[in-house]
Amino acid sequence: MSRKIKIPFIISKWFHFEFWPFWFFYIPMFFYGIYLAIKARAFAYFTPANPAMRFGGAFGMDKMNILSNIDKQYIPKGFVAHSEIELSDVKQLMLDHDMDFPIVCKPNVGERGVGVEKVDSEFDLLSFMKEKHEDILFQEFIDFPIELGIFYHRFPISKKDGITSIVRKEFLTITGNGKLKFSELVKTNIRASSRISYLKNKYKSKWNQIIPSGISYKLEPIGNHNRGTKFLDGNDLINEKLVSVFREISKPLDGYYYGRFDMKVNSLEDLYEGKNIKIIELNGTNSEPAHIYDPDFPLLKAYKVIIQHMRLVYEISMENRKLGVKPNTFKDIMGALYKRTFIKKS
The missing domain is CATH 3.30.1490.20 (ATP-grasp fold, A domain)
Known part of the structure; x- marks a missing residue:
């Protein structure tokens, strides 16, 4: 009888690009970014994409400020x-x-x-x-059962718009089998492996209990990948009716053209009707088409999707430049990054 070899989590994670460090995954895209910067004749070619956000939403944006421009029915x-x-x-x-x-x-x-x-x-x-x-x-x-990240864009001159990515979020959860302890269920979950100490402290009263069969615990209520949330490809939800919903939601967002709406909704039926939607966060050019982190998504296809979105940023930025929006300078970007990295920490 052959024995099944158990690969340690720290090794098995390297077989899935969704767990790679951000900087490592994006190394190939760095060169495409240089190409776009040269083509645009601007180091920060991406900043005019969202004039309403600092540096186009690449970093350092005020979350509440941008959310406050959305109709109150859509925000917490x-x-x-x-x-x-x-x-x-x-x-x-x-x-x-x-x-x-x-x-x-x-x-x-x-x-x-x-x-x-x-x-x-x-x-x-x-x-x-x-x-x-x-x-x-x-x-x-917001305790709505469905959490999504919907990537919507629009052009300032041509007025073209669309949804290019939808990620569905599956929260970090364990389910008992009547045999394993709470701690054992956590430790055998690859998505919980980097947060064992945190979860042990959070669930110390249950840590050594055997969990009855069929009983589930949502370990994390926050839908972020670094908190163990599984990202799933939800692009099958995209249709013209949904585009029209986000076209309406985005109307008050003057100076916002590209990014991801992180949101919760009560049901998919409500989503298409544009009701019972709560937008938790609105991201700019730092947004990722997060559906690519679906465990079954191929690596080369993921890079193709990212290139498509980088090209969108470039094209939207170039339209805004025709309207007089100027890119930030190299000095602007480096100065802000320095303050963010060193002065804030000190």
Whole structure:
């Protein structure tokens, strides 16, 4: 009888590009970016794509500022305050905005889901706040069952628009079989392997319990890939009716032409009707067509999709330049990156 060889998670992850480091995965695209910059005769050729966002939304954008331009029916209740604010003042602001626990807290300026937490109580809020030294976006927690990332673009002159990517998010979950302990179920899940210490602390009361068969636990309520969420290709949901929904949602967004709407919706039927939609975050040129991280998506096809989106950024930027929007300079970009990397940390 042959024995099945178990490959360690740290090795098996390298067989799936969805787990590769961001910088490593994008190495081939760096050269295409240089080509587009030369063609556009501008280092930051991408920044005119979204004049309403700082650096086109490549980094450093104010999340609340861009969300506030969307019709209120489509966004969660929320506000921004500095992390040094007193708890009593946060509670008053929550009262003023008709919010109650649980809430979601995250840096108002940040990327790739870093620092996002679901906060269930005042105690959890205090723990979250003491770790931060920046402006925080406080949002009501939306408990709709479906979370999507929908990539919508439009052109400022030709008025062409479309949806080029939809990612469906499957939250990090374990299901008992009546034999394995909670800890064993977590440790055998490849998506939880990098967060064992965090999850052990979070679920310490259940950690050594055997989970009955069929009982499931959603380990993470935040739909980010670095939190164990599985990204699935949802491009089969794209049709003209959905494009018209996002055409309507985007009308108030003056100066926004390219990016991904991260959102929750109550049902797919509601999605196509344009109701019971809550847009949690709106990303700019830093957006990825995240459906490529579906475990079954081929690597070469993923690169082809990224090239298509980089070309879209270039084409939209060139149209905006005809309208007088100028790209940021090399000095602008490098100065902002320096402040973000060194001055903020100091």
